[in-house]
Amino acid sequence: MKQKQVVVEYSVLDTPAPAGLKILRSSDPWLGYSDDEKDEAQEFIAWYVQSEHEPIMRVAEQGQSRAWLDWSDPESAFNTWDFERVCGKYEVDKRRYRIGKVLEQIQDLAIMHSCLSNDDGKRNTLGRAKLLVEDEFMGPAMEHMRRSQVSRDREQAFEHRRKARELVGLVEKAAEIWQGQRGP
Numbered sequence: 097m098k099q100k101q102v103v104v105e106y107s108v109l110d111t112p113a114p115a116g117l118k119i120l121r122s123s124d125p126w127l128g129y130s131d132d133e134k135d136e137a138q139e140f141i142a143w144y145v146q147s148e149h150e151p152i153m154r155v156a157e158q159g160q161s162r163a164w165l166d167w168s169d170p171e172s173a174f175n176t177w178d179f180e181r182v183c184g185k186y187e188v189d190k191r192r193y194r195i196g197k198v199l200e201q202i203q204d205l206a207i208m209h210s211c212l213s214n215d216d217g218k219r220n221t222l223g224r225a226k227l228l229v230e231d232e233f234m235g236p237a238m239e240h241m242r243r244s245q246v247s248r249d250r251e252q253a254f255e256h257r258r259k260a261r262e263l264v265g266l267v268e269k270a271a272e273i274w275q276g277q278r279g280p
Contacts, residue, residue: 195266198232199273206274229270237263 120127126134202225209221237260244256 202270203273229267233263233267
């Protein structure tokens, strides 16, 4: 029996590449930089972009409300049992938070009103502010006055009149904000 001799020819291109090699793309912006240089450059770019946005990020810090305390910090003194035992469990004052947000919205509408040059836009903005004040303050004040007149109990009538006076005070505060005399 004759044996056939088979000759296998292969070149370097036929062998698979080892796992440590990377593909180099000619369009890669970091081509020619070491990993350390690339990391330093990216850190500088991130710092520069963050510094451009720093004034915008500070706006939220300046307007923080006292209606909500930050409980997210696990190392905060307010997150301890001692604080809770001495001061009691802190509850968010939802009413004060809502009033603050309504007054803030009125201030935003006043700023928008002062920036508009179109009479229709000014009229619409003024209408939105009036509607907001009527819905949030005047409507409930009128309801409390009606209830104080209908109530047979003197204490309840007094309480309804007190709430109505408080809401009328908020209407006056909203008017001051609209006129630009002071913020919320």
